[in-house]
Amino acid sequence: MxxxxxxxxxxxxxxxxxxxxxxxxxxxxxxxxxxxxxxxxxxxxxxxxxxxxxxxxxxxxxxxxxxxxxxxxxxxxxxxxxxxxxxxxxxxxxxxxxxxxxxxxxxxxxxxxxxxxxxxxxxxxxxxxxxxxxxxxxxxxxxxxxxxxxxxxxxxxxxxxxxxxxxxxxxxxxxxxxxxxxxxxxxxxLHQLEEAKKRDHRKLGKELEIFIFDEEVGPGLPLWLPNGGVMIEELEKLAKEIEERAGYVRVRTPSVTKEDLFLRSGHLPYYAESMYPPMELEGVKYYVKPMNCPMHHKIFGSKGRSYRELPLRLAEYGTCYRYEKSGELFGLMRVRSMQMNDAHIYVTEDQFEEEFLSVIDLYLKYFELFGIEKYVMRFSKHSKAGLGKKYVDNERLWIKTEDMVRRAMDNGNVPYEEVEDEAAFYGPKIDVQIWSAIGREFTLATNQVDFAQPARFDLKFTNKDGQDEMPLCIHRAPLSTHERMIGFLLEHYAGSFPVWLSPEQVRVISITDAQNEYAESIAKQLRENGIRASADVSSQRMNAKIRQAQLMKVPYMIVVGKDEMAANQVSLRARDGSQQNNIALDEFIARAKDRIARRAKEL
RNA sequence: GCCGACGUAGCUCAAUCGGCAGAGCACCCGCCUUGUAAGCGGGCGGUUACGAGUUCGAUUCUCGUCGUCGGCUCCA
The missing domain is CATH 3.30.980.10 (Threonyl-trna Synthetase; Chain A, domain 2)
Known part of the structure; x- marks a missing residue:
């Protein structure tokens, strides 16, 4: 090197x-x-x-x-x-x-x-x-x-x-x-600052109709528009594919639970500041969940577990709510309602290192897919002063699990920076730090060790010798939350998403209204092939239609005039301005389907 | 939450010193029938974030509330 x-x-x-x-x-x-x-x-x-x-x-x-x-x-x-x-x-x-x-x-x-x-x-x-x-x-x-x-x-x-x-x-x-x-x-x-503003996800999100905030709905509570909805579905599809291959199973849990659960988990003693206040019904307090973990722990503990079942990987795209202080909100990057790419992996101590590293591998796989190059892995540790306040009070286990993380990262040859006093309340973690277009720093992916909650929930499995043993839990969110991920991707791609992630993949543009029906039929055929397409049959001129599709950063424009219609062909204009005239629709469909299936970077 | 700035039509922005709130785009209705980033004309659209106060008169000045933005603190 x-x-x-x-x-x-x-x-x-x-x-x-x-x-x-x-x-x-x-x-x-x-x-x-x-x-x-x-x-x-x-x-x-x-x-x-x-x-x-x-x-x-x-x-x-x-x-x-x-x-x-x-x-x-x-x-x-x-x-x-x-x-x-x-x-x-x-x-x-x-x-x-x-x-x-x-x-x-x-x-x-x-x-x-x-x-x-x-x-x-x-x-x-x-x-x-x-x-x-x-x-x-x-x-x-x-x-x-x-x-x-x-x-x-x-x-x-x-x-x-x-x-x-x-x-x-x-x-x-x-x-x-x-x-x-x-x-x-x-x-x-100063010019760079101006340019960065153009990439700001808050601006792009509005222009590309991905999400909005509404004063009456509340700060930090995004409303996903149809285009944002498509992106969410694509991300979930991606996560599901990858996770199924890696042996995860999916669970579903409620948004609201009794106070007892969060008392047991330690959220109320250590995390209450970030939780919405309780609602009380028939003398019982309920909280909206800020994390999914307590419920996953309940699922783990719902029956006797054997060491043969481990690692047990419970995944859920659960919606969590956190009461972030008003001044901390920042577009989609910091919100109060969020859908986490969450999973909890229960492992034996022996399995920890391999599993922890396989999660890190997962990050790297995603980063390659998205072409993310600028990031720092941060090893976040506890601080002695925070014990019993920010962090569960068990110094021995803190040091032990931090050593485990350090060893895993070193053995896996993954570069990282160590930072004091940044851990989760239940254990150390590896956070991936990224920067927004205007330079603000955020944690994207996270991979956390939890020794505290398994103990609090009295989780156990039967080991080879027939003895009870406590599992360690790995919390992980390689795709972060939909909110932060999409916020980040908006800025990362400056709104020009790869085809698979683009809300609208193809816009069919008729040159005169004599081709409107032809354009509609092409859009229909594309949709039947699983491609997100619409036809612009408005009375505007072609140039205006193209301009609009460009502004919406639609990857493909299919232009049809009288020549194309006569020859039963299409003209392709890609977002990058490149053109391919008079091609068969099937040829284009094959190209688009290939890009989508491979989640290709290129158009 | 804290400090500061800001809030005008769906969007981007004007409005002199306190004196009838305006443009472009979008939307609707027409005309044009168009060849790779904006064709033309007309129409609709406002309790100037919300609530008080000062004033003959407030988008403009003062106070409060809400929201947004730049930071701090905090974080997926």
């Missing part, structure tokens, strides 16, 4: 430019608010931010002023000067900056760097000064402010952000900016 040496972002020139721009911005903001308190201001992807605690909220007009002042400051060619100082000196300098004092204390103890990230060694304490501004900072920075080009940065937005990312802390005002080496790069970036 060729190991290309890539410069780390932290070592790049752009990183220094952005870091320095953040300092200049802080200076400008402090000039506007002399009593303002500064916190941290690091470079981030594509730019930088700085968090402030100010006497009043910033307005867009303030931002304009700050940006203007920044342009003046950078012209001043002020040198960035680093000075290493003692904690005592630092505390004197930042005597009226409480957040900085907190950071200095952290640095003194050696536990954290100035951004609150854990550190092994005790770092040196340094300050950077330019013009009138001094910040506690380890750098690095550019030589002087002139290196920040006045036409290569832009302040982007104001947002609230909690001090040290903890919602129990005070909310600060964060100003985001973007900065580049030159004007051209900035313009390219």
């Amino acid at each position: 060729s190991q290309q040496k890539q410069e780390r972002y932290e070592d790049s020139y752009l990183y220094k430019v952005r870091h320095s721009a953040a300092h200049v911005m802080a200076q400008a903001v402090l000039e506007l608010f002399p009593d303002g308190k500064i916190t941290i201001g690091p470079p981030v992807e594509n730019g930088f931010y700085y968090d402030f605690d100010l006497p009043r909220n910033l307005t867009p007009e303030d931002l304009e002023q700050v940006e203007k002042r920044m342009r003046q400051i950078v012209q001043g060619r002020h040198e960035f000067k680093k000075t290493v100082i003692s904690a005592e000196e630092a505390k004197k300098i930042f005597a009226d900056q409480p957040y900085k004092l907190e950071l200095i204390e952290g640095l003194e103890k050696g536990g954290f760097d100035e951004y609150g990230n854990p550190l092994n060694e005790k770092p040196e304490i340094s300050i950077y000064q330019h013009d009138t501004f001094t910040d506690l900072c380890r750098g690095p920075h550019v030589e002087n402010t002139k290196e920040i080009k006045p036409d290569a940065f832009k302040l982007m937005s104001i947002a609230g952000a909690y001090w040290r990312g903890d919602e129990n802390n005070k909310q600060l005002q964060r100003v985001y900016g973007t900065a580049w080496e030159n004007k051209k790069q900035l313009e390219e970036y």
Whole structure:
């Protein structure tokens, strides 16, 4: 394998430019608010931010002023000067900056760097000064402010952000900016943002009539339009095919159950925040399910199980409801009602590794099918501090199952990143992280270990020696939920789905109304061949019909005029603009059927 | 949930300083009979998200509610 040496972002020139721009911005903001308190201001992807605690909220007009002042400051060619100082000196300098004092204390103890990230060694304490501004900072920075080009940065937005990312802390005002080496790069970036917006699944979903939200129905509760309905059916067909081959069996369970079930499962103690509140009938509380697992556990436990039955793979496309906080909703990617590509696999400890890896293989198979290349597998572990709060309180089993996952991934040679404090409440997991068109990060597929619920439900099987043994449970959702998957696919394909997934696969276009009947009969024949087709026999001109089909990103357009009708043939125009005139309908049907059957990427 | 911005016809967007709410597309009705991304004409369409307030008068100013968006927190 060729190991290309890539410069780390932290070592790049752009990183220094952005870091320095953040300092200049802080200076400008402090000039506007002399009593303002500064916190941290690091470079981030594509730019930088700085968090402030100010006497009043910033307005867009303030931002304009700050940006203007920044342009003046950078012209001043002020040198960035680093000075290493003692904690005592630092505390004197930042005597009226409480957040900085907190950071200095952290640095003194050696536990954290100035951004609150854990550190092994005790770092040196340094300050950077330019013009009138001094910040506690380890750098690095550019030589002087002139290196920040006045036409290569832009302040982007104001947002609230909690001090040290903890919602129990005070909310600060964060100003985001973007900065580049030159004007051209900035313009390219802004252009990219515009382009990304065109891929936004919320926009495409509306244009392609996939789904809608309705104020009266409620936030986070999508209504699937017929086109979305088709996509859901195709995804379920895919999942069913693959799962049947892999030995899964399908079950069905209710959406609402008694409180008792979720008390036993641990959802109420650990997950209640994300659940819709209970409804009470005849003195009994019922909850809408946020997950299918408790009911699958009930099915597992419904009779005596032998080791011969394992792995037992129970699959269900169940609709779950989670009360996501209002500000967390995001189009289809984050909703309150969702249909999960769910399954629970009950295995013996010996079977765990093979089964876990076979689920990972399943992801990879799907990713290949969809051409998904940009993703990260994240190994999400518990945190010691979360035990008994976010996570079931059994450290021994946490460590044991995490070791099992690590071993499985290592033995399977699957690359992954380990992350602390991201696990499910019942066990560690491998999440696949992807990014939306506008750069927001999401978990798509997930593969989770559960040692907690089998114990809570007292699940057991009889092993070879005739003894009771507890199975481990693997929760998995390689196709995520319909909502997130389709949201993602909309952006991934920019709405131009492969033929098999396209809501409308063929649009038959008559050139004059003399061919309307012929067009209808072709559409009918296509449908009889299992191809989703409709005929556009409106009185519009052909060009307008083609344009409409293009805008709806229909993969195939069949154009018929008097010549085609006379010869009993068709003309094919594909979504990519390519054309094939005067071909037999059967020839086209064969092509379309082949693409659909293979779930081919090509048209 | 928190901070900020926004909400005008089915969609995309206008409306000067507080003075009769407008366009294109879509839809409906005609005309045209058309050759690979928009033919022409006409018509319908609004309690300016909802509810209060200020004012002679509110799309415009103020407050509240709901929703959306940018973030934070959280997550399939």
